Amino acid sequence: MIRLDRTQSRTGYCSSIQLNKNLPMSAVVALDRLLDSRHVWRGQAISSPSSTQSTGHTELDSALPGGGWPGSALSEILVATSGIGELRLLWPTLARLTSAGERVVLVGTPHIPCPQAWLAAGVDLRQLMIVRATGRDALWATEQCLRSGSCGAVVCWPMQADDRALRRLQVAAETGKTLAFAYRPLDEAVNASPAALRLTLDARELRILKCRGGLAPARPIATPALVAGGGH
Amino acid sequence: MLWACILFPQLAMDGVLRHRADADSPLALLAGPAQRRVLQAVNPAARAxxxxxxxxxxxxxxxxQDFATADYNPVEIEHWQQLLAACAYGFSSQVSLHYPRCLLMEVHSCLSLFGPWPRFEARLREELSALGFRHRITVAPNPAAARILANVHNGLVITDADALRQALDRLPVQHLGFSREAATAFSRMGLRNLARILAQPRDSLSRRFPAExxxxxxxxxxxxxLALDFHRPPDVFEQRIELNFDVKSHQALLFPLRRLTADLAAYLAGRDSGVQRFVLHLEHRAMADSQVQVGLLRAERDASMLFELTRDRLEQLQLPAPVLAVRLAARDLPRFAPERRQLFDERPQQSLPWEQLRERLRARLGDEAVHGLSACADHRPERAWSTQSSIPQPISPLRPGWLLAQPQPLREASLHILAGPERIESGWxxxxxxxxxxxxxxxxSGQRGWAFRELGSQGPLMLHGWFA
Known part of the structure; x- marks a missing residue:
């Protein structure tokens, strides 16, 4: 008998056995030979991304394949609306980076960041830089910041970002080995995206739509439990 | 003492060619009165x-018919000499323009800094070629001999008096730097090189020839x-390039702009200073100049960075009229403090430091586009933040992560009040x-907001922030 683990690959296909037609079904086939003759496609073991950065939320960390944000890649956070904990999701990461002396750049913020709240979340404001830009300029500025490699994380709020623009950001994040976050409206969930990680966040739950290096867990994470640590 | 002489055999031609993108097309420089224009210099293509x-x-x-012409301009030549002297000043403190179209510099004292002469010479040649000037370099124990040897040699190095005497003895009398009459007289007397002249008794020479x-x-x-007056760099940088035709597009301005910023960088390196503020003037016919102000947050002198920043600002400018000339003026030249770097950089791929990145963002997005964030000691939310960086303030009571720039009326019917009221009364x-x-x-829908009602008003709650 042939037993193969139904390992699931990162693209989600199951492993399949394609036997040579010439062989009778009853023939005993050595597994090694099958593998050597490349008639069997084996699902690869989960390859964890080279480096990940803890999100600061244990429940989210355990759900993500590498145990955190994918390092030097774009993570997309699709939010339904403002005021549902979208900043509390990111604050632990930004607080950890800024207190380690890394620079964090916010590009095209939708509102004014209130310094008292950011300080209360532990973000070192001396390491925080804000770039005022809209539209294409915002995308350009984000890409420049990512590509430079002089920032620990870049957070952007692109208004109209198409597939190409996001791919540029993803490549720039890889080039500069920088964490990139893009906040986008929830409607964009139906469109494909080159981001390494896609999350949707609404007032009740957080869902992982896509994560590179593993299958997206089907079970959502309750938002209030996740962001309760923020204290608000 | 060891003197290097750098002779620029085609200074006027090179000075004109470096402003032209097509250096290989035939070009002749014209001099003389309008009735009788004479070719003063030609480039190899024109010679062909x-x-x-x-x-x-x-x-x-x-x-x-197919050759371009330009004016032979003595003022330009003087200008190039000053630029080259400023460039050489970066290597030696004793630089002189005693002879025309030629630089004299004392090199013995700088060998310990720039390495042995062959390496130093290679570096000099590299910089001069990058500036676009052809040159001949010779080294001799005294400046006059170095100048004379440059007439016939290139790359010759003589360090002691005996070798110098041997090299000079063979030189023909026309190249020894005498006046034309004296040189002719020597050759008619059969004294065709220096050895023959020095063989004559000195008193007879002094009787027959002038004292010079x-x-x-x-x-x-x-x-x-030889009494030399040494070059002293000017305190401000100002350079102008006249364009050959009316320029209406930004693209055509980039070539002269690149030259200007490269010259500025060379000048700054010579002075060991940086530039923090400079102005690019675009001159129009019968109109005030368009100006491109470039302000940097810290002193810089990297040529490519200066060019890129100026280009970004130039591209935002609408040209009101064709441009006839470009002028770059830099008056604010503070000390240049090189950036400190870690010996073992944690991000080896870091291609662009933050300071340069910030300048690039400001150049395109505007001077005010990049700023920090800090808390101010004020209870009014509108005044509790500022874009200046300052010392961290003590943590104040509960505040939302986002503050709306303008409070908006909340028209939603089913609002649930979680906390409050918190009275904020200040600023009378x-x-x-x-x-x-x-x-x-x-x-x-589960959003948490921060809303207020003016004291004594009965209107709707005004939303002022989101607990995001």
Missing amino acids: IGLRPGQSLIAAQALS VLVQLDRLLGIRP WDGDDVRRDYYVIQTR
Whole structure:
């Protein structure tokens, strides 16, 4: 008998056995030979991304394949609306980076960041830089910041970002080995995206739509439990 | 002492060519009055089609029509000499423009800094070629001899008096720097090189020739010192490039701009200073200049960075009229403090440091586009933040992560008040009086907001922030 683990690959296909037609079904086939003759496609073991950065939320960390944000890649956070904990999701990461002396750049913020709240979340404001830009300029500025490699994380709020623009950001994040976050409206969930990680966040739950290096867990994470640590 | 002489055999031509993108097309420089224009200098391409210096323009045009012309401008030559002296000043503190079209610099004292002479010479040649000037370099124990050797040699290095005497002895009398009459007289007397001249008794030479001849002989042998006035760099940088035609697009301005910023960088490196603020003037016909102000947050002198920043600002400018000339003026030249870097950089791929990135963002997005964030000691939310960086403030009570720039009325019916009211009453002394009761509210869709009602008003709650 042939037993193969139904390992699931990162693209989600199951492993399949394609036997040579010439062989009778009853023939005993050595597994090694099958593998050597490349008639069997084996699902690869989960390859964890080279480096990940803890999100600061244990429940989210355990759900993500590498145990955190994918390092030097774009993570997309699709939010339904403002005021549902979208900043509390990111604050632990930004607080950890800024207190380690890394620079964090916010590009095209939708509102004014209130310094008292950011300080209360532990973000070192001396390491925080804000770039005022809209539209294409915002995308350009984000890409420049990512590509430079002089920032620990870049957070952007692109208004109209198409597939190409996001791919540029993803490549720039890889080039500069920088964490990139893009906040986008929830409607964009139906469109494909080159981001390494896609999350949707609404007032009740957080869902992982896509994560590179593993299958997206089907079970959502309750938002209030996740962001309760923020204290608000 | 060891003196290097850098001779620029085609200074005027090179000075014109470096402003032209097509350096390989035939070009002739014209001098003389308008009635009789004469070719003063030609480039190799022009020489190939038969043009020679000294020809009249009419004769040249009879030979060929397809060559470009430019004016031979002595003011320009003086300008290039100053630029080259400023460049050489980066290597040696004793640089002189005593002889025309030629730089004298003392090199013995800088060998310990720039390494042995072959390496130093390679670096000099590299910089001069990058600036676009052809050159010949010789080294001799005294400046007059170095100048004379440069007439016939390139790359010759002589360090002691005996070798110098041997090298000079063979030189023909026309190249020894005497006046034309003296040189002719020597050759008619059969004294065709320096060895023959020095073989003559000195008193007979002094009787037959003016005093300058003996002075020149003594200088060549290093017996009499040559009094040099040394170059001192100017305090401001100002350079102008006149364009050959009316330029209406930004693209055509980039080439002269690159030259200007490269020259500025060379000048700054020579002065060991940086530039923090400079102005690019675009001159128009019968109109005030368009100006491109470039302001940097810290002193810089990297040529490519200066060019890129200026280009970004130039591209935002609408040209009101064709541009005739470009001028770059830099007056604010503070000390340049090189950036400190970690010996073992944690991000080896870091291609662009933050300071340069910030300048690039500011150049395109505007001076105010990149800023920090800090808390201010004020209870009014509008005044509790600033873009200046300052010392961290003590943590104040509950505040939302996002603050709306303008409070908006909340029209939603089913609001749930989670906390409040928090009275904020302040500012009666500066005319921006605020008396509000703030509440933490939750909408039906689960958003948490921070809203207020003016004291005494019955209107809707005004949303002022989101607990994001």
